[in-house]
Amino acid sequence: MGGFILRRVGAALVVLFLASVVVFAGIRAIPGDAALALGGEERSPEVLAQLRHKYGLDDPIVVQYGRWLWLALHGDLGSDSRELPVAHTIVSALPRTLELAGLSLLIGSLIGIVAGVVAAVRRGKPSDYLSNGIALIGLSVPHFWLGLLMIIAFAVKLHWLPSGGYVPLRVDPVENLRHMLMPAIVLGTGLSAVVMRQMRSAMLESLGADYIRTARAKGLSEWTVVGRHALRNSLITVTTVIGLQLGALISGAVITETIFQIAGFGRLTIDAVNQRDYALIQGVVLVAAAGYVIVNLTVDLLYSVLNPRIRISGRPG
């Protein structure tokens, strides 16, 4: 198990290094001069030259990368175009997106798993068709449309929930939940559809397996057969899907964050790209890459917990 983890962590570090190189070079390949973006309406050549010098943009790209990596390894990600520390900006934005993604994951998974199990157990019956229909709608409805519709209904017309913004959990947990409810539902809708479809397929496969027939032959109750045997095996597939969807959730959060004015990671990334804010983009991508790597690593480890065969095959022979 220790070797397995070490190998995974080593691979993760290589991935992080490669991601930082690709992004560092990639962002500089985007047409348009960062100094022009930083200069705003001030475009005199002297000022642009000063800006290039101030941000080290007039150095060779290898020198720029080396300097950035050295400082990053010492915990300094530089300053963004607001002259605020990048690390602080990211640390402030990250919990918002993580909370949004976490809540969406919870809502989406709960709805998806329950609907998937019901659809599989009641295959061919009205509840199956209903679940499939809801899943289809969940996949088809664009986030921005659903978000705006909910804002008009619950914020503008009924005044039940705020139209957007964010209140930190530590400041006011109730207000935090009120602010996050609509965005989490909007973002979770798509996920619930995906999870429901996966859950239904996995459950159908499990319910048709020999060990389920054996369990039923032993006289176990249907609740035990479905809940303890079929569901547990089916969750392995669904856990993978949910793990992979977390990345999609964070990407999808850009739109949800924009509609609900949450200053999260997604909005920060888009803004940084538009502003050619190199320091912020590099910081954001580094953290995002680290996030992906950690999630994948966690999923791998969860596999081994849920399915002992993986753990055994992972041992050196």
Next chain:
Amino acid sequence: MRISRRRATLAMLLTAALFATVVAAAGARPARHAKEGGTLTVALAEDPDALDPTLARTFVGRIVFLAICEKLYDLNSKLKIVPQLAAALPKVSKDKLTVTIRIRKGLKFNDGTPLDAQAVKISLDRHRTLTGSRRASEISAVTSVDVVNSTTVALHLNEAFAPLTAQLADRAGMIMSPAQLDKLGTRFATNPVCVGPFQFVDRQALDHITVKKSPFYYAKNKVHLDRIVFRIINEPTAAAAALRAHDVDVIDRISPTVLQTIQSDKSLHVVKATSIGYQGITINIGNKNGLLRLPYQQMSTDLASKATIRQAFELAIDRDLLNKVVWRGLFLPGCGPIAPTSPWFDRSSRCNKHRDLKKAKQLVARSGVRNPTVKLMIGNDSDGLRLGQFIQSQEQEAGIRVDLQPTEFVSSLRKADNGDFDAFAIGWSGRVDPDGNIYQFVATRGSQNDSGYSNPRLDVILNNARHATTAKARRTLYRAAVRLIRSNRPLIYLWHGVTRHGVSNKVTGVTVYGDGLVRAEFASFK
């Protein structure tokens, strides 16, 4: 029944008094006492950049600075320059090379330290010399600043520079606390301290900036709010929804797409002002090798080489129709760099807002160019595309083919500076002094002369306008300059923006001048 004359007179007087009382009562508006306290939430359309007056570059940042950083001079509602931290308008020496500014007494920064002439010198020197300063070029004429006494500074210039006072009425005139500068240096933006009705509390990127009422402000009785929270809502539909849900009290610059929704809501009202900026089309006449790579060389495109094609291009555009079709009639068609709301606007100048298609066709035919073609660089958003398609269809009727080149904004600036364009649809947010709207765009050495236009006569006029000290002389010179620009067309001016801001009816005292900035620092709740 007979009524005595005395009684009749008395009755008439009583009736008149009663009538006067009724009329006065009807005419007088109910007294709206400003409610003290409360937190005003203002939605900003973008996230400001650094809250450091020396480094700041964004329009939206100026809205926040209104609350926390006052300037030596300010604008009044008629866009006239008035003293703010200065005690009076500056005195200019006879040789025009020394400008003396007297500072108001008893001012305190929001950290409690006093504002004196030394503090003014420190800030102005920082604006002039800090690496990456966006103010350096604005006050480049200033060679040194001397402290005359505790309330007076003298600015020494290398040449007479009439727009200086206007520059000091913007960020170049903001004075920062020396104590805070000592403490934070180039990180001043993390906790800016100036003189202002409010003091900085905190900032979360892309989320909010909070300021609270200052205990050190010299006119505390004018400040009614406890706090202002500037929330960043850069999605117009979300901003409109937040205003309608009363989650915010004011929104900065309503998008035309949501204006009707806000206007139809009875709990809201709209305040508006015509911008001192302009929108137009820059024509590449001589920018062959890049911006400021002098001397500029004549481009060989149809539009650059033939003045008649440029004239036809302009005549084919119906500014009035453009405003109606592209902007739903929300803006003000215009033909020059100075907006009608500016005190510098020349009322004798004529602007034909309608097209002259017949003459445009004749000019194209007379030019000898068969099927003239123009590549027009436009924004890659829906507004840019609408504008481009409108111009394309208008020019087509005059026999000019327009190829649209939608380009991302920062990339378009790069291409413009490199001279890699025929025509470029771009605007300018505007400055209160006409020099700020003209010189840098059309003078040979103008820092944004992407047109590569070089006209020695115009250069002389614009430089004289910088040196002239009387408003009358400057007015005459700018009139001549605008005529020259309009006849040579390095830039074809199309319209002036009209900024509209949504305000909740619960709030009073939110104003906007021609500079387009929402002024909410002295607002209050009803």
